[in-house]
Amino acid sequence: WTLASCPRRDFQCFFRPPSPCVLTHDDYQNAYLMNRTEMRTLFRQGNLPHLDNERVVVFMPNFRPQREPPRMRDRLAKIGLFLVQQGLLPDIAIVKEAIQRINTPVDERAIAFQGDDELAGGLLLYVSRPRPEYLNQLQTIEEALLAKQDNFIPSIGLPIRGMLCVARFTCKFMFFRSFQLASTIASDKCEFEAECFSFETYLQATQEWWLQQCPNTTDKAKIRVLVTTESTDVQEQERTWIGRPFPALWERLDFAIDMNPYDVTQNTGLVRTFVSNDTTADQVMLSALSSLRAQLSHRFVLGNCCSNFHRLMQILVRNGCTTDWDSKFVCLQDHPNESFRLCCAWDKSERCLRRLGKIVDNFTDVL
Incomplete structure (x- = not known):
């Protein structure tokens, strides 16, 4: 695993193991490797009898979304009831309700990777438990980030994957179309994943969405915005914005911008080469x-x-895995103002093809 920092070379270098049965490197090396037919059978039928005596089996999904095994929910519910009966979980109404909801029917077309249900959110939260030494560091960082927040000032989170800035760059979208732009893409996410905005445009989108959700907000009301990013250029424009002498003409809100000083700003979603430099996994x-x-x-x-990272946030927010039980995650793709609806590179809708075509034409004109 690229982000593994220990000899195991897997996710357990940073995260806690998913079960008390912690596999060693030798276990992996000597495990039975399932073929494609066996993987299909497992996900369709829920079991493979000829592997019952194998202690460890390995399958390689190649990052494809997989349908959940049919018996998984029932097994988890039975385990939950057993833990209550054994006194290992409190015998209270909310726990029993949670166990019952494990078996809530979901759309058969849904896949576990999309995770638009409570079980998927809970499982994601479970596998994301950091090892104790990293949890302590995360709590220290979190306290520093949130120390400046005032509970009486409303706040919004604004994670930004990338931003456009001026310089010459060759860009290849997933439309299999190459073109020369008068723009450098501050993150490769803007090159292959989606179009990107300037930092100011992100704030304009934030203000317009906020005012629609909270129409009684007074002019120049203070709104705290936490910006997190992988892009050095986003951070630079953010600092410029904070230090500007006068507010922009469109500003109706008083933005109090907070940054995450612990962002390593790798400018990429592909960390393999980045980790090999000065920054550790x-x-x-x-x-x-x-x-x-x-x-x-x-x-x-x-x-x-x-962004899959933002989709992960969305799953956790939708399923209540947040500090505020009433939290809401909004995709820019669903912004009420069409001009702020970012297009994904694989979106072949007429609107997005036209929108991305205009971006290309505008930058070509500059050249």
Whole structure:
């Protein structure tokens, strides 16, 4: 695993093991490796009798979304009831209700990776438990980030994957179209994943969405915004924005901008080469997890759902895994103002093809 910092070379270098049965490197090396047919059978039928005597089996999903095993929910519910009966879980109504809801029917077309149900949110939260030494560091970072927040000042989380800035750059979108831009893309996420805005445009989108949700907000009301990012250019424009002498003409809110000083700003979602430089795998994980935890402490989060990282935030917020039980995650793709609806690179809708085509034409004209 790219972000592994210990000899195990897997996610358990940073996160706690998913069960008390912690596998060793030798276990992996000697395990039975399932083939594609066996993987299909497992996910369709829920079991593979010829592997019952194997202690460890390995399957390689190649990062494809997989349908959940049919018996998984029933097994988890039975385990929960057993723990209550044994006195290992409190025998109270809310616990029993949670166990019953494990078996709540979900859309058959849904896949576990999309996770738009409470069980998926709970499982994601469970597998994301950091090891104690990293949890202590995360709590220290979180306290520093949230120390400046005033409970009486409304706040919103604004995670930003990337931003456009001026310079010459060759860009290849997933539309299999290459073109020369008068723009450098501050993060490769803007090159392959989605279009990106300037920092000011992100704030304009935030203000417009806020005023629609809270129409009684008075002019120049103070709103605290926590910006987390992987982009050095976003941070630079953020500092420029904070230090500007006069407010912008469009500003109706008094933005109090907070940054995560622990963002390592790797400018990429592909960390393999980045980790080999001056930043360690642990620092990258601490940066990502501290930003995630900090964003989950806000009542509102405005994100970009072209990003799997932002989709993870969305799943956790929707399923109540937040500080505020009434938190809400909003995708920029669903922004009420069409001009702020970011297009994902794989979106072949007429609107997005036209929108991205205009971006190309505008930058080509500059050249």
